[in-house]
Amino acid sequence: MCGIAGIVRSDGRPIDRDELRDMCRVMVHRGPDDEGVHLGDGVGLAMRRLSIIDLQSGHQPVANEDHSIWVVFNGEIYNYRQLRTELERRGHTFRTSSDTETIVHLYEEFGPRAVERLRGMFAFAVWDGRLRQLMLARDRLGIKPLYYAEQNGELVFASELKSILQLAHIDRTLNWEAVRHLFTFLATPATGSIVDGVKKLEPGHVAILREGRRLRTERYWDVTFTPDTNATEQDLLRRLRELLVETVRAHQISDVPIGAFLSGGIDSSAVVALMAQQSSTRVKTFSVGFDESGFDEHAYARRVAARFGTEHHEIVLEPSVIPNVEDLVWYLDEPFGDTSAIATYVVSKLAATQVKVVLTGDGGDELFAGYDKYVVEGRERRYDRVPQRIRQLTSAVGAAMPEGVRGRRFLRHLGLVGSRRYLDASTLVPSDELPNLFRGAAFAEMKPYDPWAASLSYLERGNDWVSTLQYRDLHTYLPLDILTKVDRMTMAHSIEARPPLLDHHLVEFAATVPSHLRLHDGTTKYLFKRAMRGLLPADIIDRPKRGFAVPLARWFRGHLAEFARDILLSDTTRQRQYLNTDYLERLIDRHMQGCDLDLQLWTTMSFELWCRQFLDSPTPRH
Numbered sequence: 001m002c003g004i005a006g007i008v009r010s011d012g013r014p015i016d017r018d019e020l021r022d023m024c025r026v027m028v029h030r031g032p033d034d035e036g037v038h039l040g041d042g043v044g045l046a047m048r049r050l051s052i053i054d055l056q057s058g059h060q061p062v063a064n065e066d067h068s069i070w071v072v073f074n075g076e077i078y079n080y081r082q083l084r085t086e087l088e089r090r091g092h093t094f095r096t097s098s099d100t101e102t103i104v105h106l107y108e109e110f111g112p113r114a115v116e117r118l119r120g121m122f123a124f125a126v127w128d129g130r131l132r133q134l135m136l137a138r139d140r141l142g143i144k145p146l147y148y149a150e151q152n153g154e155l156v157f158a159s160e161l162k163s164i165l166q167l168a169h170i171d172r173t174l175n176w177e178a179v180r181h182l183f184t185f186l187a188t189p190a191t192g193s194i195v196d197g198v199k200k201l202e203p204g205h206v207a208i209l210r211e212g213r214r215l216r217t218e219r220y221w222d223v224t225f226t227p228d229t230n231a232t233e234q235d236l237l238r239r240l241r242e243l244l245v246e247t248v249r250a251h252q253i254s255d256v257p258i259g260a261f262l263s264g265g266i267d268s269s270a271v272v273a274l275m276a277q278q279s280s281t282r283v284k285t286f287s288v289g290f291d292e293s294g295f296d297e298h299a300y301a302r303r304v305a306a307r308f309g310t311e312h313h314e315i316v317l318e319p320s321v322i323p324n325v326e327d328l329v330w331y332l333d334e335p336f337g338d339t340s341a342i343a344t345y346v347v348s349k350l351a352a353t354q355v356k357v358v359l360t361g362d363g364g365d366e367l368f369a370g371y372d373k374y375v376v377e378g379r380e381r382r383y384d385r386v387p388q389r390i391r392q393l394t395s396a397v398g399a400a401m402p403e404g405v406r407g408r409r410f411l412r413h414l415g416l417v418g419s420r421r422y423l424d425a426s427t428l429v430p431s432d433e434l435p436n437l438f439r440g441a442a443f444a445e446m447k448p449y450d451p452w453a454a455s456l457s458y459l460e461r462g463n464d465w466v467s468t469l470q471y472r473d474l475h476t477y478l479p480l481d482i483l484t485k486v487d488r489m490t491m492a493h494s495i496e497a498r499p500p501l502l503d504h505h506l507v508e509f510a511a512t513v514p515s516h517l518r519l520h521d522g523t524t525k526y527l528f529k530r531a532m533r534g535l536l537p538a539d540i541i542d543r544p545k546r547g548f549a550v551p552l553a554r555w556f557r558g559h560l561a562e563f564a565r566d567i568l569l570s571d572t573t574r575q576r577q578y579l580n581t582d583y584l585e586r587l588i589d590r591h592m593q594g595c596d597l598d599l600q601l602w603t604t605m606s607f608e609l610w611c612r613q614f615l616d617s618p619t620p621r622h
Contacts, residue, residue, distance in 0.1 A: 003031050003047065004073065005027075006127075006157050007167075010153040011153055012042035013042060014039070017037055017044070022166040023158055023163040029492055030050065031047065032050065034059060046072065060100055062100045070104070071125065078503075079250075092105040112220075113220075123144040138205060141478065142204075143499060147193060147200055149170060149198045173196040178192050178334075179194065183603060185426065185480070187338070189454065225464065226512060256357060257284070260275055260358055261497075263361070264300025267363075268360065269532075273307075282309060282310060284354050285311070286350050286351040288316075288346050300540060304540060315350045317346050317550070341485045348492065358490065362499040369515070384421075391415045395412050398410070398411030437579065439577050439580050442578045442579075454476065486499075529542075552598040568601070569584060
């Protein structure tokens with residue numbers, strides 16, 4: 001696992017080694033073990049390395065035999081040994097035992113299509129000196145990040161936004177489209193970052209920069225939900241179990257200690273169970289809990305740990321961790337509204353004392369329809385049969401009610417139809433409330449943008465509504481929220497997180513399971529739960545789903561009440577003139593009176609603190 005960075009200039013001007021080192025220095029947490037730089041005519045590649053495979057000779061950047069092709073790589077390739085054997089038969093000579101070198105020789109054989117042969121999580125850059133061509137690639141599901149900016153004949157890229165911001169000529173101007181997306185869906189959008197002009201390479205895409213041309217991006221992979229109508233339920237069960245065993249085995253390739261996050265939910269429990277079956281030593285597991293009984297899942301995690309004899313470690317998260325929110329903002333790299341990042345940060349810190357790699361259960365809900373919101377949508381689809389006139393009246397009544405009055409948003413919600421109704425349920429700040437939260441000039445900047453547009457394009461592309469919801473989450477919620485959170489919070493403590501349930505072979509199989517076997521009569525993850533019977537305790541399989549939530553609403557009414565006020569109502573916030581502090585004071589008061597507005601408050605705090613760290617300071621901290 002590494003942090004990568006690079007600069008390519010079309011006019012061949014030399015790259016300053018110190019600029020590359022500055023880019024690497026701010027993400028040393030991604031790779032504390034080693035640093036490498038390659039300089040050529042108008043190109044510079046750099047990396048920070050976290051040694052996981054081939055500890056002794058896996059130094060990067062890595063070149064081919066004649067040093068005409070170079071690669072910097074972040075991630076893990078799980079089929080690199082098979083690929084290496086094939087490439088050696090084709091005459092390639094390897095100098096290391098690393099998975100990184102596989103990429104360079106695979107590129108020699110297949111060019112940009114080499115990415116299609118890779119199984120794993122990755123973000124990498126290949127410089128082809130023969131063609132003066134740069135190729136950027138990101139894994140199929142977006143497990144590993146990659147940012148880039150293109151301006152004035154120069155392309156810069158890095159694993160983290162803050163690395164690009166180390167370059168003095170990169171303007172730190174807010175991308176107001178991303179701000180609006182943040183306050184709608186808790187994260188910035190798939191293609192853009194919070195900084196204007198700095199973009200993300202989307203999952204399943206490559207980008208090619210050929211001399212004299214502009215950067216061209218193209219998709220190399222996508223999932224297609226096509227039910228296998230010939231397979232019986234028993235056939236699908238058998239294949240699912242085989243794939244789960246195989247993918248967990250593949251994800252345990254490592255030359256360093258490995259463990260697992262264990263929440264006590266079915267996904268992480270399944271991964272731990274399969275690890276325990278395959279391991280000759282005790283699996284190390286890690287969980288985080290809370291003093292608040294309604295949020296604590298330690299009992300379930302302990303039950304699974306005892307069942308499979310793991311070496312279990314746990315920590316209780318208390319409000320005292322929140323004053324370190326500046327660290328969270330730094331490592332998250334962009335403003336981020338999902339409060340579960342706090343718990344992920346803490347459990348990652350715990351795991352880092354024991355291991356360098358953890359397996360996670362991420363992806364199970366997206367693959368097998370595990371979210372309760374899918375069940376809710378199944379019920380609410382009946383509202384679409386309500387005559388339009390009644391829906392409009394319902395919406396008008398809701399809009400006329402004062403903000404904060406119970407039932408106001410629900411009535412407005414009922415007035416919507418289809419995909420828009422579904423998106424409204426997951427929207428943080430409705431469009432008609434944004435002018436209250438932001439001052440006039442700031443709102444005017446974001447007003448032209450529609451944060452629902454990309455989601456609507458996903459939701460309106462098929463007839464099977466369960467599949468379209470999952471397809472949308474695989475392209476939005478999963479990479480922008482879940483995988484972003486896990487990557488940033490584990491990397492903050494220099495450990496690598498691997499999600500075996502997001503192996504693309506398993507993803508492609510899940511898309512062939514008929515939707516009624518994913519969501520069956522209100523039972524989420526129907527086929528997956530059947531596959532786990534006999535392996536996991538029944539009470540782990542059948543217990544109601546509980547999200548990885550933090551009791552922040554309660555904390556904001558207690559220990560953290562003044563902390564929130566000190567940030568959101570400060571002179572610094574007022575003088576910035578983005579946020580309406582009078583309105584924020586009303587939000588805090590409403591929250592104190594019992595209306596849970598913790599997500600709105602946390603997201604706004606994250607945004608303000610990000611501005612302080614990355615806009616107010618000329619150079620972010622090292």
